[in-house]
Amino acid sequence: MTPRTRTILIVAGVVLAFTAAAIVYNVRYDPVANLTRVHATELPFDSARVRWWHQAAQCLGIDTTYDAKLRYFVGDMVPKEWGDLTQESKSTIIHAYTDAAGHLILFERGFEHDSALTTHEILHDFIKIPGHPARYFGANATRCGILPGTD
Numbered sequence: 385m386t387p388r389t390r391t392i393l394i395v396a397g398v399v400l401a402f403t404a405a406a407i408v409y410n411v412r413y414d415p416v417a418n419l420t421r422v423h424a425t426e427l428p429f430d431s432a433r434v435r436w437w438h439q440a441a442q443c444l445g446i447d448t449t450y451d452a453k454l455r456y457f458v459g460d461m462v463p464k465e466w467g468d469l470t471q472e473s474k475s476t477i478i479h480a481y482t483d484a485a486g487h488l489i490l491f492e493r494g495f496e497h498d499s500a501l502t503t504h505e506i507l508h509d510f511i512k513i514p515g516h517p518a519r520y521f522g523a524n525a526t527r528c529g530i531l532p533g534t535d
């Protein structure tokens with residue numbers, strides 16, 4: 385085998401390995417798959433959500449354009465085990481859920497036009513910390529029009 389042939393074979397092997405890895409990754413990772421369980425459908429673009437986040441984020445002094453990467457869904461219900469990692473919210477009914485890794489927000493049907501809940505869920509995606517830190521969610525009273533946390 386000439387050095388040139390060996391180089392070509394190594395390059396071809398590396399390309400094949402990356403292609404295989406990309407295929408496996410894409411087949412395995414489907415963030416929406418979970419949502420089909422509750423018959424979720426994606427919501428069309430709604431400028432009201434953009435406005436709600438812009439106002440809340442401006443009030444908190446954080447990135448007002450952050451919501452551009454989010455997708456919104458509405459479903460029959462939100463399984464309570466999808467709630468926050470705290471025991472308290474696992475035992476209560478929840479009306480929305482945020483998959484921060486997939487940037488997906490699921491609303492229980494009837495709650496998708498609730499501005500306080502919407503900004504609450506976007507904030508979960510934004511901060512990437514479990515629970516409801518008072519610095520963002522306020523303590524008990526509503527702050528910046530955002531639904532306060534319950535833990």
Ligand SMILES: [Zn+2]
Nearest residue numbers: 504508516533
């Ligand atoms: Zn919450």
